[in-house]
Each structure stands twice: as structure tokens, then as C-alpha cells.
Amino acid sequence: MSGSVRRAMPSIEIVAKEAGVSTATAGRALGGYGSVSRKSREAVLAAAERLGYRPNSLARSMITGLTHTLGVLVPDIENPFFSRALRGIADAAHERGWEVLLVNTDEDLTLERKALSVLTERRVDGLVVAPTDVADRDALQAVVDAGIPVVLLDRRVPGLEADTVGIDNRAAAKDATERLLKLGHRSVALLTGGDEKLRDKLSRPGLRGVERLAATTVGARAAGYRDALVEAGVEPRPELVSAEGFRRADAAAATRRVLALPDPPTAILALDSLLALGVLQALRGLGLRCPADVSLVAFDDADWAEAISPPLSVVAQPIYELGAEAGRLLLDRVQGSDKRFTHRRLPTRFIERESASSR
Amino acid sequence: MSGSVRRAMPSIEIVAKEAGVSTATAGRALGGYGSVSRKSREAVLAAAERLGYRPNSLARSMITGLTHTLGVLVPDIENPFFSRALRGIADAAHERGWEVLLVNTDEDLTLERKALSVLTERRVDGLVVAPTDVADRDALQAVVDAGIPVVLLDRRVPGLEADTVGIDNRAAAKDATERLLKLGHRSVALLTGGDEKLRDKLSRPGLRGVERLAATTVGARAAGYRDALVEAGVEPRPELVSAEGFRRADAAAATRRVLALPDPPTAILALDSLLALGVLQALRGLGLRCPADVSLVAFDDADWAEAISPPLSVVAQPIYELGAEAGRLLLDRVQGSDKRFTHRRLPTRFIERESASSR
DNA sequence: CACTTGGGTGAGAACGTTCTCAATCTGTGG
DNA sequence: CCACAGATTGAGAACGTTCTCACCCAAGTG
Numbered sequence: 001m002s003g004s005v006r007r008a009m010p011s012i013e014i015v016a017k018e019a020g021v022s023t024a025t026a027g028r029a030l031g032g033y034g035s036v037s038r039k040s041r042e043a044v045l046a047a048a049e050r051l052g053y054r055p056n057s058l059a060r061s062m063i064t065g066l067t068h069t070l071g072v073l074v075p076d077i078e079n080p081f082f083s084r085a086l087r088g089i090a091d092a093a094h095e096r097g098w099e100v101l102l103v104n105t106d107e108d109l110t111l112e113r114k115a116l117s118v119l120t121e122r123r124v125d126g127l128v129v130a131p132t133d134v135a136d137r138d139a140l141q142a143v144v145d146a147g148i149p150v151v152l153l154d155r156r157v158p159g160l161e162a163d164t165v166g167i168d169n170r171a172a173a174k175d176a177t178e179r180l181l182k183l184g185h186r187s188v189a190l191l192t193g194g195d196e197k198l199r200d201k202l203s204r205p206g207l208r209g210v211e212r213l214a215a216t217t218v219g220a221r222a223a224g225y226r227d228a229l230v231e232a233g234v235e236p237r238p239e240l241v242s243a244e245g246f247r248r249a250d251a252a253a254a255t256r257r258v259l260a261l262p263d264p265p266t267a268i269l270a271l272d273s274l275l276a277l278g279v280l281q282a283l284r285g286l287g288l289r290c291p292a293d294v295s296l297v298a299f300d301d302a303d304w305a306e307a308i309s310p311p312l313s314v315v316a317q318p319i320y321e322l323g324a325e326a327g328r329l330l331l332d333r334v335q336g337s338d339k340r341f342t343h344r345r346l347p348t349r350f351i352e353r354e355s356a357s358s359r
Numbered sequence: 360m361s362g363s364v365r366r367a368m369p370s371i372e373i374v375a376k377e378a379g380v381s382t383a384t385a386g387r388a389l390g391g392y393g394s395v396s397r398k399s400r401e402a403v404l405a406a407a408e409r410l411g412y413r414p415n416s417l418a419r420s421m422i423t424g425l426t427h428t429l430g431v432l433v434p435d436i437e438n439p440f441f442s443r444a445l446r447g448i449a450d451a452a453h454e455r456g457w458e459v460l461l462v463n464t465d466e467d468l469t470l471e472r473k474a475l476s477v478l479t480e481r482r483v484d485g486l487v488v489a490p491t492d493v494a495d496r497d498a499l500q501a502v503v504d505a506g507i508p509v510v511l512l513d514r515r516v517p518g519l520e521a522d523t524v525g526i527d528n529r530a531a532a533k534d535a536t537e538r539l540l541k542l543g544h545r546s547v548a549l550l551t552g553g554d555e556k557l558r559d560k561l562s563r564p565g566l567r568g569v570e571r572l573a574a575t576t577v578g579a580r581a582a583g584y585r586d587a588l589v590e591a592g593v594e595p596r597p598e599l600v601s602a603e604g605f606r607r608a609d610a611a612a613a614t615r616r617v618l619a620l621p622d623p624p625t626a627i628l629a630l631d632s633l634l635a636l637g638v639l640q641a642l643r644g645l646g647l648r649c650p651a652d653v654s655l656v657a658f659d660d661a662d663w664a665e666a667i668s669p670p671l672s673v674v675a676q677p678i679y680e681l682g683a684e685a686g687r688l689l690l691d692r693v694q695g696s697d698k699r700f701t702h703r704r705l706p707t708r709f710i711e712r713e714s715a716s717s718r
Numbered sequence: 719c720a721c722t723t724g725g726g727t728g729a730g731a732a733c734g735t736t737c738t739c740a741a742t743c744t745g746t747g748g
Numbered sequence: 749c750c751a752c753a754g755a756t757t758g759a760g761a762a763c764g765t766t767c768t769c770a771c772c773c774a775a776g777t778g
Contacts, residue, residue, distance in 0.1 A: 011765085012764065023729095024766090024767090028726095028727095028766095031765085035724090035725055035726060037725080040726080058421050062417050062421065062764085064766070077449070083437050083439075083442040101459070104446060104449050121415065123415060146413070280666045304663040307636040307637070381758040382759095383736090383760090387757090392737095394757095395756075415735065419736075421763045421764070422735055422762075423736070
């Protein structure tokens with residue numbers, strides 16, 4: 001019976017008493033600051049060991065003003081993009097002795113606001129935020145004004161005083177679209193995953209609309225898609241652009257819809273890997289083969305992209321690096337960097353496999 | 360210019376002064392405890408609003424002894440199993456007003472120990488741990504002894520005073536194996552993902568070995584696989600059991616190895632979905648078709664399992680529920696539950712699709 | 719010898735809350 | 749007018765650290 005003695009954790013004062021020194025000296029010995037004689041240090045360390053002393057980081061934070069905690073806000077931790085990015089953030093944080101307080105915002109603006117409030121009260125030293133599509137700029141700016149540096153991941157919020165890390169969405173989408181065009185496809189569908197509002201904006205032509213749109217991630221990719229078509233002299237067809245939700249079932253439905261059009265697309269560009277799954281599912285259901293009947297290119301190099309038949313051609317983002325870079329940037333700020341705000345764009349890589357073939 | 364006034368956050372004392380009351384009264388008004396006159400409350404609330412007051416939860420925690428924080432330790436946040444379970448935990452926590460401090464242990468025992476130490480110092484109110492395979496029982500027990508309740512997720516640690524949540528791994532694996540046997544397969548390979556040590560134990564026959572093995576998740580599944588074979592009168596063949604690492608490439612290599620045997624398996628049971636991807640990749644490389652040439656059944660109903668060709672037959676775990684249940688169990692303990700330790704087993708579900716067919 | 723130097727030490731303040739307790743105020747009944 | 753219950757209030761302790769400051773002492777230095 002090593003019978004769980006569950007006594008309250010001893011404070012530094014108890015340890016000091018046990019070692020026969022003052023709390024100040026005990027603090028110095030345990031904390032490794034100031035100067036302590038060898039004799040005192042050994043007495044204190046021995047006493048601490050004997051009593052099972054563990055410092056209370058809450059009390060320490062009150063004094064030092066640092067919690068050594070980074071808040072991380074993501075819309076959906078189950079999305080492989082965010083779980084991988086989170087890993088990058090967490091690794092960067094651990095490397096420098098920080099921990100991560102995670103909140104899932106579920107793409108819900110109310111939850112996001114609430115989380116910002118809670119994390120402010122917890123006095124996190126900084127915040128990595130992948131905002132919801134319609135992010136609350138004022139709520140975020142309020143955090144910044146409270147002295148908590150913010151780094152935006154993947155998505156941008158115009159006018160916010162914060163560093164951002166992401167890819168060049170517009171260029172990446174343009175490149176992917178161009179590859180499909182070069183393979184001879186003249187009719188390319190775009191699965192955005194966004195909602196109706198986005199769809200309205202997309203179908204309303206004119207540079208103005210496209211520019212405004214390019215502020216969001218999905219919008220920027222849609223703009224790149226459009227860029228490629230226009231440059232290649234292909235008339236964009238609004239009915240080929242789908243924005244009917246970002247679940248797999250939504251993508252399957254959207255796929256069935258565009259393929260039922262009078263002049264159906266011969267290629268599809270899906271803006272994330274979950275949407276691509278929906279496309280594959282729909283194709284199977286329709287008895288169509290990829291790439292023989294329909295070519296497919298998707299964003300994000302998912303685990304399964306290489307293993308399935310046919311292996312999927314993708315636009316790969318350096319997801320882990322995006323997270324790690326966001327973490328590093330944030331910690332630089334936390335540790336006092338006063339540089340101008342940077343907007344870091346990491347390079348993407350097109351991985352050609354077998355899901356897109358020439359027509 | 361709304362020029363970021365970055366003044367330090369005001370304390371309750373400043374608010375009290377501004378409102379013309381004592382800190383005690385201000386505290387009552389803001390914290391909603393004790394009794395305060397309408398007039399005082401309104402004055403305090405107005406002052407707080409004006410000054411942008413945000414309570415400091417560190418100070419609060421020092422007094423109340425509650426951080427309203429749950430520590431979560433997972434081996435790999437990128438693994439869909441854990442990211443989904445994490446979501447369950449986080450949702451359960453939020454529901455009751457708790458936050459989640461996340462640490463990735465990377466299957467590294469040293470990191471796990473370090474994390475336990477850090478989270479203890481941070482005075483988390485409780486801990487959900489998915490331990491590494493060779494978990495350090497003493498380190499975990501030390502946490503429990505420090506008065507921090509622990510709930511184990513997915514994996515068990517013999518002798519630890521903690522609740523556990525998981526599935527009946529042995530029964531689930533036995534069921535999956537039986538289904539393959541019923542389809543007429545006499546030669547079924549098992550991809551465990553574990554390492555050499557596990558393989559040694561598995562190849563050493565005898566009830567004793569199997570029983571000891573059943574303590575870990577992988578071990579229990581291996582035992583279930585063996586149970587099914589033995590009951591069906593099929594002689595287990597050690598060379599059909601692979602334990603060569605849990606990365607996709609490892610699984611692919613293992614698949615090639617077993618298929619090159621003189622009497623190759625006609626069916627494969629993969630103990631997680633990443634391993635299944637490796638199998639599919641290897642089959643493609645060998646020009647073999649699934650299920651015509653080789654049947655495949657895997658643990659975990661991954662996103663892509665239904666969308667690929669052929670759709671994968673799987674043993675589905677209620678992953679989200681496992682996490683949520685762990686969170687709830689832990690919060691019950693945090694809030695003073697004194698019940699005996701429970702070991703909750705949630706039911707699994709076999710989803711029959713098209714990757715396993717009769718021989 | 720007087721005077722500096724600097725390691726070592728302890729008392730007590732500080733951080734920002736909540737809690738305890740006694741004092742004051744208010745209104746009511748006798 | 750007095751006694752009394754109950755609401756309201758403020759002073760100050762408490763939580764467990766780190767930090768500031770003044771002090772002591774031994775070892776040089778002139």
C-alpha cells in the first residue's frame with residue numbers, strides 16, 4: 001500500500017522552513033536566480049525533494065507578467081489542415097518553453113468572440129488565430145489593444161494590426177487551373193465549399209467584386225481560378241462554380257449538379273481535400289471514372305491522396321511550416337520584437353499524380 | 360486615429376477607485392457574489408466598462424484553487440483518432456466552462472514525463488491522458504497523488520488509480536477476424552503497427568503471453584485476432600503478424616513482405632486507418648486488386664474510407680464519444696465525485712462495405 | 719586602521735483576486 | 749426612543765511566487 005497521501009502541495013514557505021532558511025533564499029535556490037551559498041542551495045533542494053515540492057506557476061505568472069501560454073483558435077481541429085498546423089505551432093511553442101491553450105471555434109462567430117474574451121482573461125502571452133470567414137475585426141483588435149500580440153494563420157483580416165502567415169492562394173489556384181487548361185480542358189468546375197453569399201459575389205462579374213473577394217482564402221482562390229480562365233480566353237461560367245457548403249455530402253451534391261448540366265465540365269478543382277472526397281464519391285455513384293471521364297485536382301496533400309486509385313494530383317501547402325512559422329513569429333513578438341507587421345507567404349507545390357489527364 | 364492606447368489592463372482596485380467604492384464591493388459587483396446595492400453595482404459596472412476592465416483569472420485561481428483548465432496529453436494530434444477525441448474532450452470541457460491545455464507527446468516517454476510535470480506546475484484541475492505504449496505508471500501515479508484526477512483514454516495503465524475510457528479491443532478485433540474467416544479466408548494477416556518487442560511476444564505462444572499482452576491496445580487487438588483463429592480451428596502463423604512500425608510506409612513494406620510468402624494471406628486486418636492506406640498503396644504497386652485478390656478490413660472509419668474505391672469495410676469506434684465521455688468523467692471527479700474508478704467500454708460497430716469479399 | 723567590494727541573507731512589498739470579519743446602515747416592531 | 753434583524757460596506761488577510769532593499773560579513777585595498 002503506497003497509500004496515496006494526497007496532502008496539499010507544499011509552498012515555498014514550507015520548504016524554506018524545512019531547510020532552515022528564508023522564503024527569499026529558498027526561492028533563489030529553487031528558481032535559479034540571485035546568488036545562494038552552496039550550503040543553502042543543497043539544504044533547500046533536499047527539503048524540496050523530500051516534501052515533493054512543485055512550484056506554482058500561477059503565482060509566478062502573477063509576478064512576472066508572463067504565463068508562458070499561447071492561445072490557439074482554430075475553426076475545426078478535426079480538419080487535417082488545422083491539426084497539422086496546430087502541431088507546427090505546438091512544436092514551435094515547446095521549443096521555447098511555451099504551452100498551448102486550444103479553443104475550437106467551430107466556424108461560429110459567437111464562440112470565437114467568447115474565446116477571445118476568455119483567453120484575454122487568462123492572460124495568454126499571445127494568440128494564433130485562424131479566424132472564421134466573417135471574423136470580427138473589432139474583437140481581434142481589442143485583444144491587440146490589450147497588449148496581446150496576434151498572428152493570423154491561413155486567413156487574413158483587413159486592417160488588423162497583426163502578422164499573418166499563409167500561402168499565395170490566388171497564385172496557387174491560378175496555377176492549378178492553368179494546368180487543367182493546358183491538359184486541354186475548356187470546361188473546368190470549381191468547388192469552393194463556401195456559402196451562398198460567396199456564390200453571389202462570384203457570379204457578379206467585374207474587377208471590383210473579384211478584388212474585394214480576394215481578401216478571404218476561398219475568395220482569393222476563386223479569383224485565381226478566374227484569372228486563369230480569363231487569361232486563357234475561356235469565358236467563366238458562373239454555373240460551374242459551386243459554393244454549397246464544405247461538407248463531403250455538399251461536395252457530392254454539387255458534383256452531381258454540375259455534371260448534369262447541358263455542357264458538363266471535364267475537370268474539377270476542389271478547394272480542399274474533404275471536398276475532393278465528395279467528388280470521388282459522386283463519381284463512383286454516377287459510374288464515371290477518374291481521370292478518364294472527369295479530371296480532378298484538389299488543394300492539400302492529404303494522407304490518403306497518394307494511396308487511393310487514382311492517386312490524387314494536388315496543390316500541397318507547407319501546412320506544418322505555416323503553423324511553426326506562425327508560432328515563431330508570435331513568440332518573437334511576445335519576446336519584444338518591434339518589427340513592422342509582416343505578411344509571410346510560404347510557397348506551395350503542385351504534386352502531379354494521376355487524377356488529372358489530358359482530354 | 361483610434362491609436363492603440365495599449366495601457367496596462369486596470370485592476371479591480373482601479374475600477375473601485377473610479378466607482379468610488381472599496382475593492383471588496385467592486386469585487387462583489389463584478390464577480391456576482393455577496394450582496395451589493397443597485398447603486399454600487401451600477402457604478403462599478405459602468406466604471407469597468409469605461410476602463411475596459413478584464414478580470415485576471417490567474418489571481419482568481421490562486422484564491423479559489425481552481426484553474427478551470429484540463430490538461431490533455433495525446434501521442435499525436437495529427438492522428439485523426441486523437442484529433443476527433445480531442446474535439447469530444449474540448450466540447451465536454453467548454454460545456455461546463457473549462458478550457459483545454461494541449462500537449463503532444465509524440466509517443467516519447469521523456470516528453471510525456473516532462474509534460475506531466477509542467478501541467479502539474481500549472482495546477483490543471485484534471486488530466487485526460489492517452490499514454491504512450493510504455494507509459495510511466497509512477498509518473499502518472501505521482502500526478503494522481505498530487506490530487507489531480509486522471510482519466511485514461513484509449514489505452515490503459517495497470518495499477519493506476521484512474522478512470523479509463525475505451526472500447527473492447529479484444530472483442531472488436533475478434534469480431535473483425537471472424538467476419539473474414541466466415542468469408543472463407545483461412546490465411547489472414549494482421550498489421551499491428553507495433554514494434555519488434557510486440558512481435559516477439561506475439562510469436563511466443565501460450566496463454567500467459569497473450570494475457571499479459573492484452574493490457575495494451577494493440578496487444579488486446581492481437582489477442583482478439585488470435586482468439587478468432589483458435590476458435591475457428593485455424594493454426595495461427597506468426598509470420599502473418601507484422602509489427603514493423605505504424606507509418607504508412609511501414610505498412611506498405613509489411614504488406615509486400617507477407618504477400619511474398621510461399622502461402623500468402625488472402626485477407627488483411629489493419630489495426631488503424633493509416634496502416635490501411637499503406638496496404639492499399641502496396642496492393643496498387645503490386646498490381647493486385649482489392650477485394651478480388653486480397654480482402655482488407657481496418658480499424659477506424661476514416662473520412663476517406665467511404666469515398667475511395669473500393670469503399671473500405673471498417674471497425675468503427677465512437678471516437679468523439681470516447682473523448683466526450685473522458686471529459687465528462689474527469690469533470691465529475693474535478694467537481695468532487697468520489698465514486699469508485701470506472702472502466703467504461705463504448706460499443707464499436709462493424710461497417711460492411713466492399714473491401715472484404717468472400718473467397 | 720578605515721574603506722570599499724560583493725556574495726549572501728531575510729524582511730517585507732507586490733501581483734490581483736476572493737474571503738473573513740467586524741462595522742455601519744436601514745427599516746421594523748415594541 | 750430602543751432593540752434587533754438583515755442588507756451593505758470596507759479593512760485587511762490570504763493565495764504563492766518574485767522582486768526590492770537594506771543589512772551582514774569576509775576579503776581585499778589603500
